[in-house]
Amino acid sequence: MNQNVWTRLDVVARGLLPFALTLFLVILAMVPFQVPGLSAVVPSLGLIAVYFWVIHRPDLMPAWAVFLIGVIQDLLSGAHLGVGTMVLLLVWLAVAAQGRVFSSASFMLVWAIFVLVAAGAQLLAWLFSSMIAGFILDARPLFFQYLTTVAIYPCLAWLFVQTQRSFVR
Amino acid sequence: MKKSAGQALHVAAPVRAWAQRFAFLFLVVAAFALMLLGKADTLLVERVRTTVTDAMAPVLAILARPVDTIGDMVEQAQELTELRADNAELRRDNERLRNWQAAAQKLEAENAALRELSRLTVEPGTRFVTARVIGDPGGAFVRSVLVNAGSRDGLAKGQAALTSDGLAGRVAEVGQRSARVLLLTDINSRVPILVGKGRDRAILAGDNTNQPRLLYLTPGSEIRPGDQVVTSGHGGVFPPGLPVGVVIQVDETAMRVQPFVGWAHMEYVRLVDYELPSILLPASPGQAQAPPGGASGAPSGAPR
Numbered sequence: 001m002n003q004n005v006w007t008r009l010d011v012v013a014r015g016l017l018p019f020a021l022t023l024f025l026v027i028l029a030m031v032p033f034q035v036p037g038l039s040a041v042v043p044s045l046g047l048i049a050v051y052f053w054v055i056h057r058p059d060l061m062p063a064w065a066v067f068l069i070g071v072i073q074d075l076l077s078g079a080h081l082g083v084g085t086m087v088l089l090l091v092w093l094a095v096a097a098q099g100r101v102f103s104s105a106s107f108m109l110v111w112a113i114f115v116l117v118a119a120g121a122q123l124l125a126w127l128f129s130s131m132i133a134g135f136i137l138d139a140r141p142l143f144f145q146y147l148t149t150v151a152i153y154p155c156l157a158w159l160f161v162q163t164q165r166s167f168v169r
Numbered sequence: 170m171k172k173s174a175g176q177a178l179h180v181a182a183p184v185r186a187w188a189q190r191f192a193f194l195f196l197v198v199a200a201f202a203l204m205l206l207g208k209a210d211t212l213l214v215e216r217v218r219t220t221v222t223d224a225m226a227p228v229l230a231i232l233a234r235p236v237d238t239i240g241d242m243v244e245q246a247q248e249l250t251e252l253r254a255d256n257a258e259l260r261r262d263n264e265r266l267r268n269w270q271a272a273a274q275k276l277e278a279e280n281a282a283l284r285e286l287s288r289l290t291v292e293p294g295t296r297f298v299t300a301r302v303i304g305d306p307g308g309a310f311v312r313s314v315l316v317n318a319g320s321r322d323g324l325a326k327g328q329a330a331l332t333s334d335g336l337a338g339r340v341a342e343v344g345q346r347s348a349r350v351l352l353l354t355d356i357n358s359r360v361p362i363l364v365g366k367g368r369d370r371a372i373l374a375g376d377n378t379n380q381p382r383l384l385y386l387t388p389g390s391e392i393r394p395g396d397q398v399v400t401s402g403h404g405g406v407f408p409p410g411l412p413v414g415v416v417i418q419v420d421e422t423a424m425r426v427q428p429f430v431g432w433a434h435m436e437y438v439r440l441v442d443y444e445l446p447s448i449l450l451p452a453s454p455g456q457a458q459a460p461p462g463g464a465s466g467a468p469s470g471a472p473r
Contacts, residue, residue: 027225031232032305032314035433042307063189067196071203075221077306078313078342078349081214082203089197129310132208133356137310138377 014168018060019069021163022049025156026073041141043149046073047121048156050088051114054095055102056164066092083128087121094120107157115150122146219344222304222315226347229303230317237436295408296442298322302435303347312355312377313338316438319346327406329441335412335429336360336400337438350438353381353413353428361403362413365396373398373413373426380417383424392416398426408441 025045032039046069053061070085077084094117095102102110122142130137207214248255300322304315318324320343328340330350338358341351351358358375364383369390375381386392396416402409414428 027228028232030229030304030306030315031236032302032435033236039305039307039432063193063196067200070200072221074203075218076225076304078218078311079306080204080310081207081218082200082205085203086197086200089193089200093193128204132204137356141377142310 015060017163017168018049018053018057019065021160022046022053022061022065022069023072025049026069026076030076041144041148043152044118044121044145045152045156046070046084047088047091047118047149048114048153049160050091051095051117052157052160054092055099055110056160057168058096058099060168061092063089063092063096080129080132083125083132086128087124090124091117091121107154111153111157114153118146118149122149215342218349219319219342219347222342222347222349223319223344226303226315226317226344229315230301233301233303240434240436296323298324298440298442299437300324300348300440301437305435310356310377312352312358312375313341314350314352314435314438316348316350316440317346318440319344319348321345323442324348324440325442329400329407329411330438331411331441332430332435332438334431335414336407337428337430337435339406340440348440350440352432353430354379354432360407360413361401362398363401363409364390364398364416365392367391370401370403379432380425380427383416383426386424392419392424394419411441 025048029042029045033042050061050066050069054066066088067085070088071081073079073088074081074084102113105113122145126137126139126142298318300316300318302314303317306313306315316330324340324343326340326343330337330339336353338350338352338355339360340348342349352375353360353373354375354377356375356377358373358381360373362371362373362383363369364371364386367390369387369392371386372384373381374384383392383398394416398413398416400407400409400411400413412429414426414430416424417427418425
């Protein structure tokens with residue numbers, strides 16, 4: 001009986017890991033790294049994490065988890081509430097709807113699709129933010145942020161794969 | 170019995186798929202509602218925001234520490250290589266500053282004498298709170314930092330945030346133990362300032378670039394690159410005379426200011442509590458004037 005409880009707890013903890021890791025990355029992106037110019041182009045770590053887990057373990061990254069991550073990210077970053085949440089949800093939808101495409105995709109293909117998905121996500125974020133602000137916002141910082149996000153994807157994906165192999169079952 | 174369970178499963182699958190689709194739609198609508206809410210009820214959103222930020226502040230403070238340490242080490246290594254040159258420069262500076270000190274003391278005495286003559290109202294008392302920068306959200310649309318001090322340390326909305334170089338921004342949201350400082354460069358930042366020798370009034374407006382723009386400059390005023398920019402104190406939020414930056418660009422398209430603050434190296438900020446008794450306490454005839462800074466005891470005081 002006791003054994004059973006621990007096993008169950010273990011399963012729950014492993015199941016929560018993708019969500020917890022994503023949340024940690026969202027917070028990590030907030031740390032002041034004191035590198036000149038980095039703050040404006042800091043990659044969207046949350047976007048990478050959501051994309052990866054929805055592809056590889058959609059059961060552990062349901063829509064409500066994405067919603068929660070989005071809301072926390074919006075609240076912490078001081079950005080307009082709901083914008084990041086909406087973008088992450090739409091990314092979730094785009095990836096979840098094409099689940100079969102990814103099931104046998106190579107890493108390069110997944111990365112290539114991420115290049116497109118991230119572009120769409122940044123474009124949407126820019127559109128929503130501009131709409132709410134009431135005028136066209138400067139899109140250049142967003143473009144550089146997009147480049148850093150795409151560039152750092154392989155590093156994070158490697159980290160996630162290691163995590164998945166050793167902890168998530 | 171078994172058969173009915175199987176049938177239930179058969180029916181359950183489409184229902185579940187439908188429920189999932191409905192749940193997703195619900196979440197999208199919720200996200201949209203949040204966007205509208207953020208636009209409509211900023212006070213509520215702000216309260217939720219500060220609560221979450223408060224909860225995350227200890228985590229961020231721990232994460233920011235090793236980064237600070239590494240930054241310090243790199244800086245120390247750089248300083249070691251430039252020790253000799255720095256020393257010579259500091260000696261020169263010291264000499265220059267001693268001259269300035271003499272000048273300042275003379276002016277201070279003169280100022281006091283003139284104040285005495287003109288019976289000018291006393292400058293309100295200022296109090297400083299020093300806080301560590303624990304969060305830099307980054308991103309393309311916002312320029313703000315989180316600091317590890319809040320209302321329990323005496324912070325309030327609107328207070329000026331300084332680094333050793335000059336004005337960095339103002340306090341925009343205050344939680345119990347954390348606060349958000351909106352930087353000068355943020356698109357929502359507007360600071361009344363004075364420019365150049367003529368001390369012409371203008372508004373320093375951020376636009377998410379590193380060099381904010383000057384707006385609403387007094388017509389006919391002549392400014393040129395290199396002119397100093399200081400806070401004007403209009404609006405009673407900031408103390409007057411805080412150093413802000415220098416004008417670097419003057420042309421038809423825009424007038425831009427390079428702030429003194431090094432945005433990449435903001436480890437600590439000082440938050441200035443500038444108590445303006447005349448604004449905090451509604452002065453009504455017949456009511457005894459409370460002592461400056463005694464707003465906390467007055468029931469009629471503005472909510473803080």
